[in-house]
Amino acid sequence: MELSDYTPLAARWAPLVLVACPSNLIASYLFFDVNAHTPLMAFAWVFQAMLNTAIYFGVGVIAARLFWKSP
Numbered sequence: 587m588e589l590s591d592y593t594p595l596a597a598r599w600a601p602l603v604l605v606a607c608p609s610n611l612i613a614s615y616l617f618f619d620v621n622a623h624t625p626l627m628a629f630a631w632v633f634q635a636m637l638n639t640a641i642y643f644g645v646g647v648i649a650a651r652l653f654w655k656s657p
Contacts, residue, residue: 607634607638608638608641609634609637609638609641610634612634612637613630613633613634613637616630616633617630617633
């Protein structure tokens with residue numbers, strides 16, 4: 587399922603992952619028992635990516651409404 591073997595992020599980078607990828611908490615809760623290299627894991631990655639997109643889109647809409655000035 588994956589193109590390359592990966593190593594998990596070191597523990598010192600965990601807070602950065604939680605800030606940069608807020609959907610990680612939700613996806614980790616929903617897919618806590620998913621085996622690597624399975625179709626369900628591929629679905630979990632897609633779900634997490636779509637959830638992250640929705641979160642960042644919402645943040646962008648709110649930021650645009652707060653900071654956008656009409657000429």
